[in-house]
Structure formats: C-alpha cells, structure tokens
Amino acid sequence: MRRSFWLMALPIALLATAAGVVWGLGDQTARPITEVNVQVLGPQRLGPLPPVIAPPGNPPSSDKIRLGKELYFDPRLSADGTVSCATCHDPALGWSDKGPTSKGIRGQFGGRRAPPVSNAAYSPLQFWDGRSPSLEDQAKGPIQNPIEMGNSHQAMIQTVSAIDAYKEEFKAVFGEGPITVDQVAEAIAAFERTVVTTDSRFDRFARGDHNALTAQEKQGLEIFNGKAHCTSCHWGPYFSDGRFHNLGVPNQDPKNPDVGRYAITKDPLDMGAFKTPTVRDAARRAPYLHDGSEKTLESLIDFYDRGGGKDPNLDPLMVPLGLSKHEKAALVAFIKALDSLNPEVADVKPVTPRGLAR
Numbered sequence: 001m002r003r004s005f006w007l008m009a010l011p012i013a014l015l016a017t018a019a020g021v022v023w024g025l026g027d028q029t030a031r032p033i034t035e036v037n038v039q040v041l042g043p044q045r046l047g048p049l050p051p052v053i054a055p056p057g058n059p060p061s062s063d064k065i066r067l068g069k070e071l072y073f074d075p076r077l078s079a080d081g082t083v084s085c086a087t088c089h090d091p092a093l094g095w096s097d098k099g100p101t102s103k104g105i106r107g108q109f110g111g112r113r114a115p116p117v118s119n120a121a122y123s124p125l126q127f128w129d130g131r132s133p134s135l136e137d138q139a140k141g142p143i144q145n146p147i148e149m150g151n152s153h154q155a156m157i158q159t160v161s162a163i164d165a166y167k168e169e170f171k172a173v174f175g176e177g178p179i180t181v182d183q184v185a186e187a188i189a190a191f192e193r194t195v196v197t198t199d200s201r202f203d204r205f206a207r208g209d210h211n212a213l214t215a216q217e218k219q220g221l222e223i224f225n226g227k228a229h230c231t232s233c234h235w236g237p238y239f240s241d242g243r244f245h246n247l248g249v250p251n252q253d254p255k256n257p258d259v260g261r262y263a264i265t266k267d268p269l270d271m272g273a274f275k276t277p278t279v280r281d282a283a284r285r286a287p288y289l290h291d292g293s294e295k296t297l298e299s300l301i302d303f304y305d306r307g308g309g310k311d312p313n314l315d316p317l318m319v320p321l322g323l324s325k326h327e328k329a330a331l332v333a334f335i336k337a338l339d340s341l342n343p344e345v346a347d348v349k350p351v352t353p354r355g356l357a358r
C-alpha cells in the first residue's frame with residue numbers, strides 16, 4: 001500500500017489536473033480546526049470543500065445542468081424504461097440506495113454497494129476500484145451495464161432522439177447535429193458537479209461558528225483526527241485520500257472474492273483494496289462498505305475498533321483502537337454533523353423529465 005501510494009500519487013495528480021477537478025487543494029486560508037496530529041495524519045486539514053472546477057471540455061451552463069438533471073432522473077435511458085440513475089443513487093437515501101447492493105433492471109443484483117453521487121465530483125477516480133477517470137466517462141457505463149440499465153448506447157440514443165422536448169434541449173445546449181452518448185454523459189456529469197456539500201454543521205464550525213457543533217461532536221472530531229486516526233485515510237475537505245486500502249472486509253463469497261483495485265493494477269499490494277469513500281453524508285446512506293456489510297455507523301465503528309477484519313493484505317494503518325463506549329458515541333455524533341444542509345444535496349426532488357407522463 002505504501003509503495004502503491006507513491007506509484008499512484010503522480011498519475012492521480014495528473015488525472016485530477018487533466019479532469020480539471022480541484023482536488024488536493026485544501027482551503028489553505030481556513031483556520032486550523034484542531035491541533036491534534038494534523039501534520040502527521042494527513043497532508044490536508046479537514047475543512048469546507050473548495051468550489052468544483054469543471055474540465056475544460058465540459059463547461060457547465062444552467063441549460064446543460066437542467067438537461068443533465070432530467071436525464072439523471074429519466075428511466076427511459078434503461079432498456080425497459082424502469083431504471084434511472086436515481087434508482088440506485090437516490091437523493092432521499094444519501095444519493096445511494098437501501099442496499100446492501102443495488103437492484104438493477106429485471107430485479108438483478110450486482111455485487112457492490114452504490115457509492116454516493118453527492119460530492120463524487122471531488123473523487124479523482126470513480127468506482128470502488130477506481131476504474132473510471134472522470135464523471136463523463138463513468139456516466140456511460142451504467143446505461144449499457146447488463147444488470148444496471150441493460151440498454152445499448154445506440155438504443156438509448158434512439159429513444160432520447162425521438163422525444164421532442166429532448167431534441168430542443170440538446171439543440172439549445174450542444175447545437176445542431178445528432179444527439180450523442182458523449183453529450184448525454186456530459187450533461188449528466190455537469191449536473192453531478194452541482195451536487196456538492198457547501199454547508200453542514202461541521203462546515204459552519206470550520207468556518208468559525210464555534211456553536212455549530214455540540215461538545216460531544218467536538219470530542220468526536222478530536223477522536224476522528226487523533227486517537228482513532230480516521231484522518232490517516234479520510235483527510236482533507238473531501239474526507240478521503242482518494243486512494244485504495246484493504247480493511248479486511250470479509251469476502252461474501254470466498255471462492256470468488258472481490259479483488260477490488262487489484263483487478264485494475266494487478267499490483268499484489270492492491271489485492272482486496274477499495275477506494276476510500278467520503279464520510280460526508282455517511283449517516284444518510286447506511287449500510288456501509290463496498291458490499292454494504294456493516295448495517296449501522298455503530299457497527300462500523302466497532303469494526304474499526306477491532307482493527308478491521310483479517311486479511312493477509314490488511315492495511316498497516318488498521319490496528320485495534322481501544323475506544324471507550326463514550327468515544328465511539330462521540331465519533332458517531334461527529335459523523336452525523338457532516339450531513340449536508342444545503343439544498344443542492346439535501347433537498348433535491350426528483351424531476352419528471354419533460355414529455356414523460358407519470
């Protein structure tokens with residue numbers, strides 16, 4: 001893991017720059033929010049997220065964002081008109097689903113939990129194994145994934161092109177010419193970049209409102225950043241290092257284990273390693289981990305307190321923590337203070353795409 005860290009740091013930095021996404025640029029002007037171990041535990045302080053910067057090839061506009069939002073909620077993108085992006089990434093369920101893994105077209109289940117779409121704009125690589133370099137690239141996948149939306153790109157484009165309201169909207173955003181799958185993906189990605197946490201009680205505290213957190217939540221923050229060293233991996237405004245770690249999550253099917261990042265890099269140190277998810281909004285999207293195996297925040301904290309699971313490739317940072325009952329409760333309270341309060345994340349209502357009767 002430590003070796004792959006350095007090997008990966010450069011390509012990730014390049015990718016992040018290529019995608020134009022501000023990542024790795026913490027708000028350097030924010031006041032230090034805790035003195036504990038900041039320098040040792042993470043290269044970046046916790047704090048409010050910086051503004052999202054869109055890649056140069058996909059500049060946002062209000063029309064593009066609205067079109068992307070309609071497409072995001074439109075089940076007609078799937079083969080039988082039953083599954084939209086929001087089916088598995090539902091704003092009301094923390095932009096995930098009820099899990100443990102996702103139900104796609106014709107009632108089929110995949111092997112992994114749906115990660116949140118909220119704040120995904122800050123992730124340098126998409127998916128649990130990081131196999132996709134951008135939101136634009138990612139958005140094309142589920143449409144033709146046989147157990148997600150089960151469609152072909154060609155059939156999806158035919159459907160969308162036959163809807164008058166869409167014809168007008170695509171023309172207004174992308175100009176004349178046939179609708180393409182890249183345009184669909186660009187519009188969806190532009191919408192996703194608006195689903196960003198600009199406000200939570202933690203952010204208010206980090207911006208200087210000392211009463212925004214309770215005493216217990218402040219204690220939880222100290223433990224998150226200190227005794228429990230959660231910030232070794234969940235650091236910076238995004239509460240993630242964007243890297244991959246093996247926490248020893250037991251394999252659901254030992255004969256056919258999910259190898260995680262290893263499938264992409266073939267680096268033995270990546271065996272069973274998964275991307276560090278953001279902790280923002282975690283309280284809204286139980287169950288947890290790549291297979292949804294931990295049902296509550298409390299059971300997840302117990303898992304960390306034991307030093308994770310057993311695995312020959314367990315990350316060296318996973319050690320027993322010796323947390324007391326009170327300390328565990330404080331950690332849970334702090335995580336709840338990371339829930340978004342801004343309407344872009346917390347109150348997004350499904351839109352009915354134009355021309356779709358409900």
Ligand code: HEC
Nearest residue numbers: 084085088102103104112113114115120126127128142148
């Ligand atoms: C059937 C459920 C399902 C549908 C439908 C679906 N997704 Fe997902 N999504 C998932 C799962 C499961 C993953 C994780 C898969 C993996 O890591 O291998 C995922 C991963 C993602 C990610 C990566 C997030 C991260 O942090 O890595 C994004 C972004 C995303 N989906 C957006 C979309 C968009 C946009 C659509 C519609 C075009 C969509 N999804 C449709 C289940 C679904």
Ligand code: HEC
Nearest residue numbers: 228230233245249274275276277282288289290304315317
């Ligand atoms: C060694 C790095 C590392 C450390 C230390 C760590 N985490 Fe994690 N965390 C991860 C990774 C990687 C995952 C996903 C693992 C998986 O699914 O296999 C994760 C998952 C989570 C999730 C679930 C999020 C979701 O959407 O499913 C939460 C919440 C969380 N961690 C909180 C914490 C807290 C609280 C601590 C401190 C007690 C902590 N983490 C310490 C790397 C780490």
